[in-house]
Amino acid sequence: MHIEVRGLKKQFGDFQAVNDVSFEIEKGHLIGLLGPSGGGKTSILRMLAGLESPSSGDIIFHGKRVNDLPPQERGIGFVFQNYALFKHMTVYDNVSFGLKVKGQSKEFIRERVMSLVELTGLKGFEHRYPHQLSGGQRQRVAFARALAPEPQLLLLDEPFAAIDAKIRTELRTWLKDMIERVGITSIFVTHDQEEAIEVADEIMIINKGRLEQKGSPWEIYKNPQTQFVASFIGESTIVENIERLKGFEEAANWPGTQALIRPEYIEIGKLSEFRLPSATFQGTVKHLHFRGSEWMVEVQVGDIKLITYRSLEKDVLQPGDEVTVLIHRAYLFNDSDTWIMENRLKVDPMPIHI
Amino acid sequence: MKKLWITLTYLVFIILLIIPIIKIFTGAWEEGWDGFVEALSRKQSLHALMMTGIIVVVVTAINTVFGVMLALYLVRAGWIGKRMKQFMNSLVDLPFAVSPVIGGLMIVLLLGPSSIMGAFFEDIGFKVVYALPGMILATLFVTFPLMVREVMPVLQEIGSQQEEAASTLGAYSWYTFWHVTWPSIRWGVIYGVVLTVARSLGEFGAVLVVSGNIMNKTQTATTLVYQDVENFNVIAANSIALVLAAFSVGLLLLMEWAKKRKEVH
Numbered sequence: 001m002h003i004e005v006r007g008l009k010k011q012f013g014d015f016q017a018v019n020d021v022s023f024e025i026e027k028g029h030l031i032g033l034l035g036p037s038g039g040g041k042t043s044i045l046r047m048l049a050g051l052e053s054p055s056s057g058d059i060i061f062h063g064k065r066v067n068d069l070p071p072q073e074r075g076i077g078f079v080f081q082n083y084a085l086f087k088h089m090t091v092y093d094n095v096s097f098g099l100k101v102k103g104q105s106k107e108f109i110r111e112r113v114m115s116l117v118e119l120t121g122l123k124g125f126e127h128r129y130p131h132q133l134s135g136g137q138r139q140r141v142a143f144a145r146a147l148a149p150e151p152q153l154l155l156l157d158e159p160f161a162a163i164d165a166k167i168r169t170e171l172r173t174w175l176k177d178m179i180e181r182v183g184i185t186s187i188f189v190t191h192d193q194e195e196a197i198e199v200a201d202e203i204m205i206i207n208k209g210r211l212e213q214k215g216s217p218w219e220i221y222k223n224p225q226t227q228f229v230a231s232f233i234g235e236s237t238i239v240e241n242i243e244r245l246k247g248f249e250e251a252a253n254w255p256g257t258q259a260l261i262r263p264e265y266i267e268i269g270k271l272s273e274f275r276l277p278s279a280t281f282q283g284t285v286k287h288l289h290f291r292g293s294e295w296m297v298e299v300q301v302g303d304i305k306l307i308t309y310r311s312l313e314k315d316v317l318q319p320g321d322e323v324t325v326l327i328h329r330a331y332l333f334n335d336s337d338t339w340i341m342e343n344r345l346k347v348d349p350m351p352i353h354i
Numbered sequence: 355m356k357k358l359w360i361t362l363t364y365l366v367f368i369i370l371l372i373i374p375i376i377k378i379f380t381g382a383w384e385e386g387w388d389g390f391v392e393a394l395s396r397k398q399s400l401h402a403l404m405m406t407g408i409i410v411v412v413v414t415a416i417n418t419v420f421g422v423m424l425a426l427y428l429v430r431a432g433w434i435g436k437r438m439k440q441f442m443n444s445l446v447d448l449p450f451a452v453s454p455v456i457g458g459l460m461i462v463l464l465l466g467p468s469s470i471m472g473a474f475f476e477d478i479g480f481k482v483v484y485a486l487p488g489m490i491l492a493t494l495f496v497t498f499p500l501m502v503r504e505v506m507p508v509l510q511e512i513g514s515q516q517e518e519a520a521s522t523l524g525a526y527s528w529y530t531f532w533h534v535t536w537p538s539i540r541w542g543v544i545y546g547v548v549l550t551v552a553r554s555l556g557e558f559g560a561v562l563v564v565s566g567n568i569m570n571k572t573q574t575a576t577t578l579v580y581q582d583v584e585n586f587n588v589i590a591a592n593s594i595a596l597v598l599a600a601f602s603v604g605l606l607l608l609m610e611w612a613k614k615r616k617e618v619h
């Protein structure tokens with residue numbers, strides 16, 4: 001189902017929970033709503049479902065305004081954060097609920113439920129009650145229940161929040177496959193950027209009730225349009241006076257500008273390892289932290305502290321070591337603007353033509 | 355030390371509960387089975403028991419329906435303002451705070467023959483005070499908080515998500531109530547019914563004030579016991595008290611059973 005939202009607002013008392021959010025979602029896409037706690041993600045989802053009515057703005061499904069339709073008639077499936085399974089019903093009755101309401105025939109219900117039970121890997125659990133299931137199994141029952149009446153849009157509110165980290169990665173791959181197979185437009189909420197990046201076709205970053213940016217995970221990572229998005233996605237260090245770092249002297253032209261540098265944009269090593277020594281400068285290793293698969297290195301350059309990672313395969317550094325540092329690029333931002341600045345010296349000053 | 359307290363507790367229990375029950379029992383049996391039967395088969399006894407029976411049935415039915423409804427509104431309705439909810443919520447407790455006698459008096463003052471509303475009802479031939487409707491009203495007043503207070507916490511505990519899930523699956527409120535909400539609150543409601551029956555069976559003060567305690571007309575089992583005691587008719591008083599006590603014990607057992615089921619689900 002094609003979805004369009006225009007100027008959506010929601011007020012609780014005088015608190016603005018959702019503020020002027022507009023977006024469009026193409027049929028069949030899987031969208032991740034990502035953002036810090038209290039940002040308004042659940043509120044947006046609930047308004048799409050009709051469980052909460054917008055203070056203003058339009059919600060349009062398939063070109064038809066649905067603001068005044070009750071949840072019963074919107075053709076959506078909703079998976080709640082803690083699943084909200086009917087606790088006095090068996091798995092079978094939970095999944096068949098939406099079909100019974102519609103007055104489908106017994107055989108039809110049986111067939112559909114059994115195929116969903118099979119699809120979600122719950123075969124043999126049909127007669128269990130929710131309290132006799134594990135978290136992951138409950139999640140799948142909630143998923144099957146939401147899918148049973150063949151909704152046009154699937155909404156999932158932090159579907160993996162209550163599941164431990166290991167099964168979580170497993171389940172989200174499973175969910176992505178499942179949604180692809182069913183081919184249903186879906187929106188899921190998450191706190192976890194890794195989850196959003198891994199699963200979603202497109203990510204919408206929500207902060208303080210506003211839609212900060214919408215785009216594919218790669219676009220958002222590569223091209224953050226606001227300071228919030230840049231600092232929220234990936235890791236980063238904020239540098240107050242970037243003009244003191246080699247290759248970024250131009251930043252002095254914009255007074256009051258700060259920079260945000262991702263660890264992966266910083267390279268450290270011996271001077272001889274760099275192809276363009278002119279673009280590098282010296283720093284001192286301040287601390288080293290072992291991070292399981294790599295070292296996290298804190299480097300001090302003047303009064304600026306930079307954070308980067310270093311492969312375990314390379315020489316082990318010691319605190320106090322002098323290292324050569326190259327910064328490839330930085331996000332610059334001030335009150336009115338954000339932009340990306342490449343290391344000017346990296347663009348070879350004297351290109352050699354062979 | 356602990357043993358002493360336990361013994362003491364039992365002692366208080368025996369003095370306050372067991373001995374009176376035995377006393378009632380022996381009192382009723384003072385002239386044997388015949389005395390008991392005779393006391394109960396008096397016209398006023400049968401009438402009083404019937405009145406009590408009618409009051410219990412009607413009050414329990416009304417209280418159950420409206421108690422559950424009010425609990426649902428107080429917990430779930432989004433269209434009632436927060437202030438209004440708080441106000442209504444404290445209003446529910448009013449009968450707990452006000453003495454039943456005062457409650458009865460309020461009804462007499464509001465609906466008695468000398469009041470405007472009472473006169474109006476009297477004119478259209480519907481007697482409220484000193485008649486069955488007033489007694490039912492008085493008992494309703496006294497028992498009203500019981501159902502609401504039983505059901506509200508259950509509703510709060512189960513939360514509204516299951517109901518919201520049902521609505522996204524296409525179920526409207528009536529279907530949702532019977533298939534999703536009711537199974538969860540069922541045992542709370544049954545517990546509330548038992549409490550209401552017990553309370554309306556034993557209500558004395560409010561009913562006494564409203565009914566005027568007219569024999570064979572507006573007398574209930576409890577007010578008859580009171581009158582029999584006044585008239586030193588000890589056997590009769592004990593006999594009716596015994597019938598009431600028997601019901602209470604039955605209800606107590608039912609209550610225990612309902613409570614257990616409530617915890618299981």
Ligand SMILES: Nc1ncnc2c1ncn2[C@@H]1O[C@H](COP(=O)(O)OP(=O)(O)OP(=O)(O)O)[C@@H](O)[C@H]1O
Binds near residue numbers: 036041
């Ligand atoms: N019924 C309500 N009444 C008042 N305020 C509310 C209500 N529901 C949500 N809010 C407020 O609206 C804001 C957004 O809430 P919402 O639940 O949408 O956030 P969220 O992004 O889903 O957060 P989380 O990631 O923690 O679930 C919060 O500040 C919350 O306190």
Ligand SMILES: [Mg+2]
Binds near residue numbers: 041042043
């Ligand atoms: Mg939320």
